[in-house]
Amino acid sequence: xxxxxxxxxxxxxxxxxxxxxxxxxxxxxxxxxxxxxxxxxxxxxxxxxxxxxxxxxxxxxxxxxxxxxxxxxxxxxxxxxxxxxxxxxxxxxxxxxxxxxxxxxxxxxxxxxxxxxxxxxxxxxxxxxxxxxxxxxxxxxxxxxxxxxxxxxxxxxxxxxxxxxxxxxxxxxxxxxxxxxxxxxxxxxxxxxxxxxxxxxxxxxxxxxxxxxxxx
Numbered sequence: 001x002x003x004x005x006x007x008x009x010x011x012x013x014x015x016x017x018x019x020x021x022x023x024x025x026x027x028x029x030x031x032x033x034x035x036x037x038x039x040x041x042x043x044x045x046x047x048x049x050x051x052x053x054x055x056x057x058x059x060x061x062x063x064x065x066x067x068x069x070x071x072x073x074x075x076x077x078x079x080x081x082x083x084x085x086x087x088x089x090x091x092x093x094x095x096x097x098x099x100x101x102x103x104x105x106x107x108x109x110x111x112x113x114x115x116x117x118x119x120x121x122x123x124x125x126x127x128x129x130x131x132x133x134x135x136x137x138x139x140x141x142x143x144x145x146x147x148x149x150x151x152x153x154x155x156x157x158x159x160x161x162x163x164x165x166x167x168x169x170x171x172x173x174x175x176x177x178x179x180x181x182x183x184x185x186x187x188x189x190x191x192x193x194x195x196x197x198x199x200x201x202x203x204x205x206x207x208x209x210x211x212x213x214x215x216x
Contacts, residue, residue, distance in 0.1 A: 014050070014054060018045070019068055022065060023068075023113045023117050025038060027116035036051035036052055039051050062121055062127055062131070065114075066131055066134055070138070073101060073104045076100035077096055077138075077144065078139075078140050081096060081143055084096070090205060091201060091205050094201050094204045095201045096148075097171070097204075099197045101175065101197075103194075105175060106194070110179075110182040112183075115172070116176045153209065156215075163207055167204055167207065178190075
């Protein structure tokens with residue numbers, strides 16, 4: 001192996017160690033409360049500027065964590081889309097939003113940190129917008145969103161926006177609570193991530209098809 005390839009391999013390993021450390025720290029303490037120096041120390045890096053060297057800003061680091069998990073979620077969603085092509089069932093498309101995430105979380109084992117990382121990061125409006133733009137840009141999400149929106153009942157714009165926020169909070173925070181409980185060894189409402197995903201889809205179907213009260 002040449003010197004350049006050795007350095008490249010070592011650099012990739014260092015990046016992976018930093019990403020894992022950052023994901024855990026952000027999940028435990030929140031993004032704003034954790035410095036790049038703390039991430040470097042947790043990753044075993046003698047150089048306190050390692051995070052900046054490998055990733056740039058903290059926002060770049062957050063985005064790198066999202067991209068670390070994205071291929072698995074994207075692949076699962078693409079597989080689901082192949083199975084439900086042409087479906088007119090709202091539930092099928094809501095499942096395409098939820099199940100790729102819960103299946104990915106199940107594949108991580110326990111302890112995992114990604115659901116709690118998402119819950120922490122999405123409390124920051126700027127980070128949330130950045131992560132949202134990254135997520136909705138994928139081909140599978142664009143296809144899912146188009147079909148989902150086509151099948152929705154007619155709702156006022158403010159109700160659509162409100163229910164989109166509700167859906168996001170429901171998915172992100174229910175997954176984070178389950179991940180936290182699994183690590184702590186406490187009881188969870190559903191025995192498996194598969195069952196938890198089905199429960200989330202049930203709830204979202206009810207949320208989107210629920211009647212609404214007209215504003216006075």
